[in-house]
Amino acid sequence: MSIDDQPTSGRPSTSRTAEVVGEIEDVRGKQPTLWRGGDWWIHHHVAQFLAKNGMTLLPHPPYSPDLAPCDFSLFPRLKKQLKGRRFADVEEVTDKAQQVLKGIISLEFADTFIKRETWLECCINADGDYFEGDGGVLF
Structure with a gap:
């Protein structure tokens, strides 16, 4: 039950x-x-x-999907490696994604947090109204 x-x-x-x-x-x-x-x-x-x-x-800040750490390192890296490719099935996509992610060395993760800090500063300076593509300069 x-x-x-x-x-x-x-x-x-x-x-x-x-x-x-x-x-x-x-x-x-x-x-x-x-x-x-x-x-x-x-x-x-x-x-x-x-x-x-x-x-x-x-206090824990409210969650903002615009400020998720994966957006600054993991997703761009995956997108670069997977973009324009055709896959036979989901398993092939999963295998390639895992291969890309396992190839990341630990020192590269520091870059993720540096980029996130810059992104957070942009968001703070815009009073939380910052969104990618709104004409603001991110990096």
Whole structure:
């Protein structure tokens, strides 16, 4: 049995059958300290530890697909190697992609982060409105 939503048409909703509710209560009963106030207990203690030891907790920035690290090194490299080629099947594409990616030496990954830093600065300077191809100079 699963505690996942029951299959229904339309948008997903929480399943509240007696069986599922009972199973969740069983799980919660095994370690009640993890469920205090609806938060996981460990998160509270980690935050206390960080504060006590003078560590600064940086907020996680919102995800932006325009700033994904793979866009600066891996995808351009793959595109360059695969562009204009015809493949017999998905397996052949996968094999060639793996060959290209395995050929990257670790020092080349540093370039990825340098390019990403430049991209982030462009995005910050444009108040988050920077997009490739909008006439701005990236590199």
